[in-house]
Amino acid sequence: MREISVKAEKLQKKFGDFTAVDSVSFEVEKGEIYGFLGANGAGKTTTIRMLCGLLQPTSGDAMVAGFSIKKDPDEVKKRLGYMSQKFSLYPLLTVRENIEFYAGIYGLTDAVIKARIPEVCTQVELEKLEDKITGDMPGGLKQRVALACAIAHKPAIVFLDEPTAGVDPILRRRFWEIIGALSDNGTTVFVTTHYMDEVEHCNRISLMHSGRIIKEGTIPEIKKAAFEKPILEIQTDTPVKAYDALNKVKEFNGDVSIHGALIHLITGMETAGAKALMEKALAAGGVEFTHPEEVEPTMDDVFVKLVKNYEAK
Amino acid sequence: MEIVVNVEKLDKNFKGVKAVDGLDFTVNRGEIFGLIGPDGGGKTTTLRMLSGIMKPTGGAATVLGRKLPDEAEGVKEHIGYMCQKFSLYTDLTVEENIRFFADIYLIEKKELDERLGPLLQMTRLAPFKDRLAGDLSGGMKQKLALICTLIHRPEILFLDEPTTGVDPVSRREFWEILQQIHTDGVTIVVTTPYMDEAEQCSRIGLMFGGRIIAMDTPRDMKRSFKGVVLESHPADIKSFREIIASSGHILDQQQLGSRFHLVVEDMAAADDFIKKAGKDSMTHVIAASVEDVFIERIKE
Numbered sequence: 001m002r003e004i005s006v007k008a009e010k011l012q013k014k015f016g017d018f019t020a021v022d023s024v025s026f027e028v029e030k031g032e033i034y035g036f037l038g039a040n041g042a043g044k045t046t047t048i049r050m051l052c053g054l055l056q057p058t059s060g061d062a063m064v065a066g067f068s069i070k071k072d073p074d075e076v077k078k079r080l081g082y083m084s085q086k087f088s089l090y091p092l093l094t095v096r097e098n099i100e101f102y103a104g105i106y107g108l109t110d111a112v113i114k115a116r117i118p119e120v121c122t123q124v125e126l127e128k129l130e131d132k133i134t135g136d137m138p139g140g141l142k143q144r145v146a147l148a149c150a151i152a153h154k155p156a157i158v159f160l161d162e163p164t165a166g167v168d169p170i171l172r173r174r175f176w177e178i179i180g181a182l183s184d185n186g187t188t189v190f191v192t193t194h195y196m197d198e199v200e201h202c203n204r205i206s207l208m209h210s211g212r213i214i215k216e217g218t219i220p221e222i223k224k225a226a227f228e229k230p231i232l233e234i235q236t237d238t239p240v241k242a243y244d245a246l247n248k249v250k251e252f253n254g255d256v257s258i259h260g261a262l263i264h265l266i267t268g269m270e271t272a273g274a275k276a277l278m279e280k281a282l283a284a285g286g287v288e289f290t291h292p293e294e295v296e297p298t299m300d301d302v303f304v305k306l307v308k309n310y311e312a313k
Numbered sequence: 314m315e316i317v318v319n320v321e322k323l324d325k326n327f328k329g330v331k332a333v334d335g336l337d338f339t340v341n342r343g344e345i346f347g348l349i350g351p352d353g354g355g356k357t358t359t360l361r362m363l364s365g366i367m368k369p370t371g372g373a374a375t376v377l378g379r380k381l382p383d384e385a386e387g388v389k390e391h392i393g394y395m396c397q398k399f400s401l402y403t404d405l406t407v408e409e410n411i412r413f414f415a416d417i418y419l420i421e422k423k424e425l426d427e428r429l430g431p432l433l434q435m436t437r438l439a440p441f442k443d444r445l446a447g448d449l450s451g452g453m454k455q456k457l458a459l460i461c462t463l464i465h466r467p468e469i470l471f472l473d474e475p476t477t478g479v480d481p482v483s484r485r486e487f488w489e490i491l492q493q494i495h496t497d498g499v500t501i502v503v504t505t506p507y508m509d510e511a512e513q514c515s516r517i518g519l520m521f522g523g524r525i526i527a528m529d530t531p532r533d534m535k536r537s538f539k540g541v542v543l544e545s546h547p548a549d550i551k552s553f554r555e556i557i558a559s560s561g562h563i564l565d566q567q568q569l570g571s572r573f574h575l576v577v578e579d580m581a582a583a584d585d586f587i588k589k590a591g592k593d594s595m596t597h598v599i600a601a602s603v604e605d606v607f608i609e610r611i612k613e
Contacts, residue, residue, distance in 0.1 A: 168351035
């Protein structure tokens with residue numbers, strides 16, 4: 001059966017006359033990896049702070065791990081873990097001491113902590129490193145220590161704020177495998193990020209803009225909603241010339257953009273026809289180019305398109 | 314093509330740690346050259362040496378034909394360097410900040426007045442020219458820093474992670490501005506940890522452990538990937554994992570939400586795996602990404 005872990009209903013937060021979060025509703029299932037995206041100032045942080053029981057909503061409510069953020073914010077806090085890229089670990093303490101410290105804050109007894117440390121270190125793949133000084137460890141491992149601190153008290157929901165920004169791709173993959181195992185075991189994972197690589201790891205995402213959720217769904221669903229037709233790409237040594245040549249074609253009624261030596265064309269036209277017209281226009285403009293290829297939009301393309309669509313409304 | 318940056322066997326050691334390790338590359342005039350890789354790969358150190366503010370331990374670098382670090386002073390007026398934490402004066406307005414940097418470069422007032430308008434226009438900061446820099450959003454601060462870096466009309470721009478921590482909409486706008494500057498003939502050398510920004514560059518070098526592990530145009534780099542990448546969207550994840558384990562084809566795998574990215578050796582292996590996985594798994598071949606190439610090269 002579907003079990004709901006977070007349920008926000010018409011959550012609203014005003015600061016004076018300014019509505020930071022404007023009647024936001026959504027549900028997150030137990031064990032889901034849920035991505036929360038939005039530009040700076042979109043209302044993401046305010047929403048998260050409310051969900052964590054740190055900020056009272058002006059109106060509306062949310063149930064988090066079975067408790068109301070309005071009536072029982074302290075019960076909510078006990079059931080959450082939080083980790084960010086800028087998570088503070090004590091660099092002079094060992095891995096074990098850092099975990100003990102954070103578990104202590106959450107009120108775990110010494111006996112429980114002692115039993116929990118080997119368990120959590122196995123979970124985040126830090127076995128045999130318990131007595132290393134945290135400050136001496138590479139960034140990718142520190143990240144796992146931070147995660148261990150965040151999940152030592154077995155929270156129902158973990159909030160991750162750009163957890164892997166700047167970490168090398170191999171360690172990043174290891175990190176997401178650990179997160180995947182957490183989610184398989186029923187922990188709900190709530191990710192906020194600007195980093196589109198991180199977005200790809202989420203089961204479902206929502207995109208916030210000006211205090212509202214403007215799109216929600218799985219990645220394939222959201223890509224489809226933003227782009228019905230594929231993006232057409234050519235490579236050329238004279239991108240500006242190509243850009244001008246393509247912009248002259250009225251039939252495209254679309255969007256031409258330069259990406260270094262690549263030109264992207266987004267058009268509502270049927271693909272084969274658009275390709276032919278593209279080649280004709282470029283040849284007429286005296287541009288040397290490679291054959292147009294269909295490329296998938298990146299999540300970045302999708303994000304920008306959806307925000308622009310929303311603003312155009 | 315005119316080479317404007319030439320780096321040969323460049324080294325930088327910090328207390329025995331090789332931050333930059335025998336680097337070789339050239340940048341042609343008019344290119345956008347991207348140094349891409351995770352933190353700690355040596356990107357920032359490289360840029361600092363090329364901007365003449367840090368001395369290499371070994372090797373040679375020339376910028377615009379001048380040898381570094383000996384002729385660094387002669388280089389500085391022809392380049393612009395924007396570091397990760399560019400300092401703006403928060404209690405000065407946008408325009409006052411620009412005028413301050415123009416003064417440092419000894420630009421005459423009349424000259425500056427002519428340059429100011431187009432730069433504010435290009436960055437869409439014109440309506441905010443009287444706002445205090447401290448009251449700007451993160452994306453706007455980046456754009457103001459960029460103007461301050463451009464005010465003396467440098468031939469080469471060195472930008473150190475200009476888009477880190479900036480949201481996607483502002484990031485896209487920042488790149489549009491860079492494309493425009495590039496169109497005006499300025500050479501750009503830029504660092505970024507975001508693999509997807511590779512597409513914005515004319516040529517990229519992937520940096521890891523102080524070295525460039527691959528260098529090419531973004532398109533040819535993706536084509537240089539030796540394996541074949543597959544994407545699957547199976548309905549039943551558990552049984553799909555068993556297919557992966559028993560197929561004997563999978564060199565690398567990654568689960569992304571409810572999708573899978575898999576790497577197999579060649580097209581024959583891909584066809585065979587697609588057969589084994591069945592139609593319901595929606596397995597199909599996709600183009601390799603720059604990140605796929607990065608991981609393949611590190612593993613080698």
